Amino acid sequence: MKQSLPERPRHIGILRLSALGDVCNLVPTVRALQRQWPEARITWIVGKAEYGLLDGLDGVDLVVYDKSTGFQGMRAIWRQFEDIRFDVLLHMQQALRASVLSLGLKCDVRVGYDKARAKDWQHWFTHRQLAPHPRAHVLESFMDFARLLGVEDTRLDWSLPVPEAAYQEARQLTGDRPYLVISPCANPRLRNFRNWSAEGYAAVIEHVWQRFGLRTVMSGGGSPQERDMGEQIRRLVPNVEITDAIGRTSLKGLLALLDRARVVIAPDSGPVHMANALGTPTLGLYATTNPDRAAPYCWRSHVVNRYPDAVRRYLKKSAETVNWGTRVRHADAMALITLDDVVEHLDGLMAATRDIADDVTEPPHED
Incomplete structure (x- = not known):
């Protein structure tokens, strides 16, 4: 017998710890x-880094679970919620660690993914599962939780x-x-293999400078790999104005x-989903992950x-026959993206969004 869903939930729990792109895709839900x-x-239980992105999200109580603290951190979360019971807990993190964490949270009904979408045996830890939604985008998969509860305005x-x-x-x-x-x-x-080449980025930087008069700002974290990529790109275009904000x-x-x-x-990473969430024109570079998802x-x-x-x-298969969400873990896959691919799509995106070009330098709330 299926566990009943609340008609008017008074307290909704959300369990989604990571990652930056995924939590961005969850916000519309x-x-x-x-x-x-x-x-x-x-109440949204979220990862430490992701909290830094979402901090201040209105109407939501954000609670940080730092996975690096292991079982000790898990027990701290359980103690924090020992006197709280959710009407419904939306278990949106497909990881065994998160499923174990969910067991220590009191709730009337725990909702998870349908068996086809569930990973790490998540469906064994939930009372109710989503209706099947084959070949769904990540954002739509999250929105399916709201639909299951009866939400129609999506x-x-x-x-x-x-x-x-x-x-x-x-x-x-x-x-x-x-x-x-x-x-x-x-x-x-x-084995992430989602990065395009320094040479390709350098050529795009040269193109936008020559055609549009746009300077480039490079962003990213402070890892050695990211800093090295930034330095390679700058060396390849010494005569073009570039601001290196990597790790800054x-x-x-x-x-x-x-x-x-x-x-x-x-490439497929947090910044494309962050930019998307802000309404900024975004050009994603995809070869190792499925952009339809x-x-x-x-x-x-x-x-x-x-x-x-x-x-x-x-x-040696077709995109239609591989499992949804299959990644191509090959170091040369992103090299299939050509400079012509990127320039053609970039020029098209610039033309399609020409009407917003005058509104991108200042935040809308400023005087």
Whole structure:
């Protein structure tokens, strides 16, 4: 017998710890829940880095779980919630660690993914599962949780909090002239293989400078891999104005930097989804991950997509026959993206968004 879902939940729990791009894709679901039940309390258990992105999200109690603290941190969360019971807990993190964490949270009903989408045996830890939704984008998979609860108004709204101090931080790096942001690297995890080449980025920087008069700001974290990529790119275009902000911004500062950009270019990584959430024109570079599942949602028609080619070449299959979400873990896959691919899509994106070009240098709330 299925566990009943609440008709008017008073306290909704959300368990989604990571990653930056995924929590960005989850925010519209939170907004949909708020529209449906404005009086409901929403508590979101989130990762440490992700908290830095979401801090200040209105109407949401954010609670940090730092996975590096292991079982000790898990027990701390359980103690923090020992006197709290959720009407419904939305278990949106497909990881065994998160499933174990969920068991220590009191709730009337725990909702998770359907068996086809669940990973790490998540469906064994939930009372109710989503209806099947084959070949869904990540954002739509999150929104399926709201749909299961009866939410019909699924309009997209992010309204991410970006404080004025973050805009000041961004302006100190960029001034007030328009710019393009390139975030060249994805998270430097083992066998990630999502990065395009320094030579390719350098040629794009030269192109936007010559054709559009746009200078480039490079963004990213402070890892050795990211810093090295930035240095390689700068050496390849010594005569073009580039601001290297790699490792030089806070997370909120990065949001402000992306918000004020004319265009953002990046591989499948947090910044493409952050830029998408802010309404900034976004060009995603995809070959090792499927953009139909994970492209910047509002800019899917502009994505550079060599994923089908990578699947054919390195997996000897077609994109239609591999499991949804299959990654191509081959070091040469991103080399299938050509400079012509990127320039063609970039020029098209610039033309399609010409009407917003005059509005990208200042945050809308400023006097």
